[in-house]
Amino acid sequence: MKRPFAYIAGTGHSVPKNVMTNDDITAMGLETNDDWIIERTGIRQRHIAKDGESLASLSAEASRQAMARAGVQPGEIDAIILGTVSPDHLLPATAVEVQHLLGCSRAVAFDIGAACSGFLYGVIVAESLIANGSAETVLVIGAEKLSAIVDWTDRNTCILFADGAGAAIVRRTRTGQKGILSSFMRSDGALAELLWRPAGGGAEPFTPDTFESKRQYVRMAGRDVFKHAVRSMAEATDRALDAAKLTAADIDLLIPHQANIRIIEATAKNAGISMDRVFVNVDRFGNTSAASIPIALSDAIEQGRVKEGMTVLFAAFGAGFTWGSLVVRF
Ligand code: ACO
DSSP: SSOOEEEEEEEEEEOOOOOEEEHHHHHHOOOOHHHHHHHHOOOOOOOOTTTTTTHHHHHHHHHHHHHHHTTTOGGGOOEEEESSSSSSSSSSSHHHHHHHHHHOOOOEEEEOOOOOGHHHHHHHHHHHHHHHTTTEEEEEEEEEGGTTTTTTTTTTTTTBBBBEEEEEEEOOOOOSEEEEEEEEEEEOOOGEEEEEEESSTSSSOOOOHHHTTTTTTTTEHHHHHHHHHHOOOOOOHHHHHHHHHGGGGGGSSEEOSSSEEEEEEEHHHHHHHOOGGGGOHHHHHOOGGGGGGHHHHHHHHHHTOOOOOOOEEEEEETTEEEEEEEEOOO
């Protein structure tokens, strides 16, 4: 048996209605400005959830679009895999609430905590379930409500992170023409504290002091994370291309994790892919971690940038550290 086992049959995305511009952040009293944020990150605006918009509701909306576009009914979904680091509750997984909202009563549902690589890891797990005969149709979601876990007084982080959800239906392929051609996954926990939330888990449960020290929020050593992101994304694109026995010239579009325009440009340069073959929407959505790649894919399809027959390279890097890549023929 050899690949492709599974293909992406439909996608969707949903972001909060509320748009926050860089000027809105300056207006909150932070010492930052539109020019700095655009130059250092490429971000112009982001969507931030308001009352009533939960991770589960955004995920369900993105999933309904993906199911409609794939022509899949709730009862046909065998598994729901949701990548997130900002679940609605620490217990249980947000995936089960999404299952309930969608009425996917047959589906097994679970979350994956792999930060920005969560969606790619989820697609690879979905493909494995399909390859081993456990599933025919899997709903993979990447979703974040990072606004709930960032410190809105920390200009190093709050300018970057945002909210949203993207979803894809992954199905068994019967033609062998299109689908997942190769994948690559890696993790390295040695540098976990460069991007983490110190408190809130079993190792450091919340106490009144937590809120004083703000240890419940995301902390990031931005410059160090940047260096590792560039190096790991380069490895990820090289390894997925090698495994698919393809070169950069065979790639119609690169869809990288949307963290920072400078990381995206470095990744494209390393891969030998010109920027006209790179999808960028970090300017409109900011860094939505696990949601960034599925939002970008859905956005790219809506814009006509991904069409039948095209070969797309995906690459992600996130907290953990985690990184990974996929080559998919559409
Ligand atoms: N506005 C104005 N000045 C700022 C801001 C801001 N929002 N943030 C930091 N600065 C200042 C710093 O204090 C520093 O000032 P100093 O020189 O007086 O000390 C100066 O700008 C430069 O700071 P750096 O941290 O070196 O800035 P850098 O160019 O590295 O940009 C950034 C910071 C945007 C965070 C960058 O490091 C980055 O993008 N890192 C990667 C982050 C990332 O992508 N994380 C996510 C990947 S993993 C995931 O998505 C979960």
